[in-house]
Ligand SMILES: NC(=O)C1=CN([C@@H]2O[C@H](COP(=O)(O)OP(=O)(O)OC[C@H]3O[C@@H](n4cnc5c(N)ncnc54)[C@H](OP(=O)(O)O)[C@@H]3O)[C@@H](O)[C@H]2O)C=CC1
Ligand SMILES: Cc1cn([C@H]2C[C@H](O)[C@@H](COP(=O)(O)OP(=O)(O)O[C@H]3O[C@@H](C)C(=O)[C@@H](O)[C@H]3O)O2)c(=O)[nH]c1=O
């Protein structure tokens with residue numbers, strides 16, 4: 001049995017569509033504010049593999065709730081991974097481009113130095129470290145800019161804004177990879193299958209939509225594909241002040257996952273077309 005933490009989030013919902021027989025624990029069954037309770041669920045249910053999709057993902061709010069974010073994103077995955085180590089089963093987890101400081105213009109490799117700029121990034125880094133120290137066989141997929149037909153994401157925000165606006169200013173100097181939640185779910189299931197039969201994992205892997213783009217370009221492609229007339233003009237991030245600082249360079253080098261597991265980074269424009277189709281047909 002595959003045990004998934006998370007039920008209502010973007011990645012959890014795509015996992016549910018691809019793996020209906022997995023067991024999903026929502027916040028009511030497993031609150032990540034209580035890491036020991038999450039570990040206890042694993043010990044009680046004795047799954048073959050655990051996938052954690054639940055996380056504190058409110059980037060700006062985390063600035064004023066860092067302690068809470070750190071329990072959910074740092075301590076809870078650590079406790080889950082230690083339970084997996086005890087049972088001898090693989091643990092799969094998701095992290096973020098926001099562990100990097102965003103300097104330069106080159107894609108980051110999984111072993112490149114991290115230096116998070118914000119509280120969310122620090123809390124997610126704490127999770128990576130705790131999982132690595134757990135003793136479990138694990139894979140952490142670092143991804144970025146996740147979108148889907150469900151939940152909160154940039155695609156849905158842009159479509160909503162375009163209902164009432166014919167002009168938008170969008171940050172044009174943050175560069176990264178928009179990643180379809182469905183592709184992340186498929187990658188996690190492939191990893192789960194391969195790791196259960198003993199294929200070794202190096203630990204952290206990058207998995208993000210290609211090619212790299214800016215939020216402004218992403219917005220333009222959303223409106224182009226959705227047939228919306230809203231015009232997008234680029235602004236620098238410095239003209240869009242937010243509580244949390246975001247990295248400028250979020251490019252991720254995704255070669256290792258293809259080398260080790262045959263899992264190719266997704267093309268985000270195709271993923272966007274699928275999501276817009278899903279949104280249209282309900
Ligand atoms: N979204 C993005 O752009 C990116 C996400 N990631 C990572 O990918 C993973 C999946 O993200 P995504 O699916 O987009 O996340 P979402 O924001 O869509 O969903 C997060 C889920 O976590 C749940 N959750 C939050 N706090 C708790 C808690 N204390 N106890 C139990 N459940 C909780 C939420 O439950 P509820 O609905 O009840 O609030 C929700 O179901 C996360 O690890 C995230 O950090 C990485 C890079 C980019
Ligand atoms: C709504 C809006 C946003 N923006 C900018 C702000 C920001 O730089 C960018 C994206 O805004 P968001 O609030 O969606 O971004 P954010 O919540 O920071 O998204 C991040 O979430 C976490 C969970 C991650 O792990 C990251 O990979 C990343 O996906 O767009 C505009 O420039 N104009 C606008 O009208």
Ligand SMILES: [Mg+2]
Nearest residue numbers: 006009012053
């Ligand atoms: Mg989720």
